[in-house]
Amino acid sequence: MSRFLLSVSKTVIIDYLSSPELKFFRDIGSRFGKTGPKFVFRFLEKDEVEVSTNQTYGSLMTNLTFIKMFASGVLVPKSYIWPVDEDQYLLPHTTFVQDAHKEGLQVYASGFANDFDLAYNYSYDPLAEYLSFMDNGNFSVDGVVSDFPLTASSAVDCFSHLGSTASSTQGDFFVISKNGASGDYPGCSDLAYSKAIEDGADIIDCAIQMSSDGIPFCLNSSNLLEGTNVFQSPFINRSSTVPEIAPHAGLYSFSLRWTEIKTLRRKFPI
Numbered sequence: 620m621s622r623f624l625l626s627v628s629k630t631v632i633i634d635y636l637s638s639p640e641l642k643f644f645r646d647i648g649s650r651f652g653k654t655g656p657k658f659v660f661r662f663l664e665k666d667e668v669e670v671s672t673n674q675t676y677g678s679l680m681t682n683l684t685f686i687k688m689f690a691s692g693v694l695v696p697k698s699y700i701w702p703v704d705e706d707q708y709l710l711p712h713t714t715f716v717q718d719a720h721k722e723g724l725q726v727y728a729s730g731f732a733n734d735f736d737l738a739y740n741y742s743y744d745p746l747a748e749y750l751s752f753m754d755n756g757n758f759s760v761d762g763v764v765s766d767f768p769l770t771a772s773s774a775v776d777c778f779s780h781l782g783s784t785a786s787s788t789q790g791d792f793f794v795i796s797k798n799g800a801s802g803d804y805p806g807c808s809d810l811a812y813s814k815a816i817e818d819g820a821d822i823i824d825c826a827i828q829m830s831s832d833g834i835p836f837c838l839n840s841s842n843l844l845e846g847t848n849v850f851q852s853p854f855i856n857r858s859s860t861v862p863e864i865a866p867h868a869g870l871y872s873f874s875l876r877w878t879e880i881k882t883l884r885r886k887f888p889i
Contacts, residue, residue, distance in 0.1 A: 696729055699715050767802040832876045843871065
């Protein structure tokens with residue numbers, strides 16, 4: 620993967636690289652140098668373990684000074700910032716954004732969608748949710764990752780017209796597509812990426828996976844069972860268990876050649 624990224628960077632400008640593994644940044648950082656892309660460390664759920672440090676992400680979130688050694692920003696589930704109780708009502712916001720900003724880290728929040736996982740406090744209005752992360756009198760994140768970039772862009776437009784009530788400290792705010800406009804089309808497809816551009820996304824993401832013969836391609840997960848119809852293909856007997864990735868069996872991109880992967884069809888997540 621590192622070799623591919625370094626090769627691509629010679630012909631394409633890479634502005635940001637994100638990974639949930641700190642070792643990735645340690646290995647590739649010096650090879651890019653100071654003129655390379657910005658590194659964004661992606662936090663997974665708090666009880667999951669970051670493999671290179673053997674610490675949970677919940678533990679790492681308390682040591683942002685350490686994270687700053689490798690990254691210029693962090694990408695976190697929105698529950699790190701606005702947690703909810705078991706009845707799906709908002710709890711008081713955390714100080715994560717303020718703490719990260721004190722360390723000089725930009726904060727990007729993920730998990731936004733129009734059709735699920737909204738706290739009841741927002742009265743089923745996704746715009747209200749976005750605005751609570753953009754300016755609430757206490758903090759503002761630096762960007763959001765959304766399945767529906769159009770809604771996030773609308774929230775930015777709404778914020779820009781708030782006038783004197785808006786925070787004077789609000790700087791650039793990025794709308795980042797999650798696998799393109801994956802709420803409208805299958806993620807990581809040409810249709811999804813084209814729609815995200817039309818909807819005003821500032822950053823078009825691409826989660827890179829590798830085939831067994833070293834061909835990179837965009838797909839949300841290396842486990843092809845999660846984003847394709849591989850279960851209905853003749854390759855299903857190549858499933859395997861990789862404890863470093865997941866405790867259960869999967870059928871991973873690095874088990875198939877690119878010519879085989881191209882025969883699969885993408886699907887909407889369930």
